[in-house]
Amino acid sequence: MVDTAPEPRPDAVLVACSGVEKSFGEGNAKVRVLRGASFDAHAGEMTYLVGPSGCGKTTLISVIGAILSADDGEVSVLGTDLRVLSRPKLADFRLRHFGFVFQQFNLLPALTAAENAAIPRVARGESTGDAEEHARQLLAELGLGDHADKMPAQLSGGQQQRVAIARALVHEPSVLICDEPTASLDAASGSNVMALLSDLAVEGDRSVIIVTHDDRIFDHADVIHHMADGEIEEVEDRREQAGRRREERNGGRPADRREEAPETDAVRGSCAGNDQNR
């Protein structure tokens, strides 16, 4: 049942795919894009999916995010087999358990930052007032407290991406799917956004899945899945380095997700300092 998806636990596998197949087109025009891809992502970790253009990364995260259905194979999210859910239940599951962040921030230009960030809660039936209150709290936590009433055009790229991250997190999803989240950002803003996502993953026992070509941000990965021709070819474990980076950001304190929520003001401060002056 959708409503009884288990709460994530530290180290839990939140996303598990095995032998996923997906083709587009029919007959001679049929293209087999996913060729038995297997992939998993854990709570509290940044899991990257990298590989050459056209190898199937966006298709795989679309299957994981319940946007596309697999032709074959297993796709389980929070212990729920996505294949058994009806269309309406899939839509409900997506709304509850996933947040999405894209390269183009996709903010609605006529809405303020707070109104944009509140959208998922409003879509779930919450009153506009309550949803915006949650959005404002989250924007403040992300270093954008003074910008909640601004329009997207009044914000820098890094700030807009943080509004998009607030929108992706406002309904407290367990899985955050990010497609090229830093491709429109300069190196410093991109690195700050990734540090923020990394700390948010640990704090919330979330699984953050990132499709990227941007090797400037590989340092933030806990695990990198290298994909080629519709399959995962290699899985690279970078947990030790990622843990060290979190420790450095948190003043030498190990980022232990079993403790109380770690202090992240240093990260937020650095985000705020970098590009908050518009």
Ligand SMILES: Nc1ncnc2c1ncn2[C@@H]1O[C@H](COP(=O)(O)OP(=O)(O)OP(=O)(O)O)[C@@H](O)[C@H]1O
């Ligand atoms: N809806 C579709 N209909 C037909 N072909 C598609 C469709 N979506 C994707 N494809 C094809 O599937 C292949 C994989 O596309 P996908 O977007 O998953 O690759 P990718 O690894 O994310 O590439 P990039 O890094 O360039 O974004 C490509 O050849 C693409 O043209």
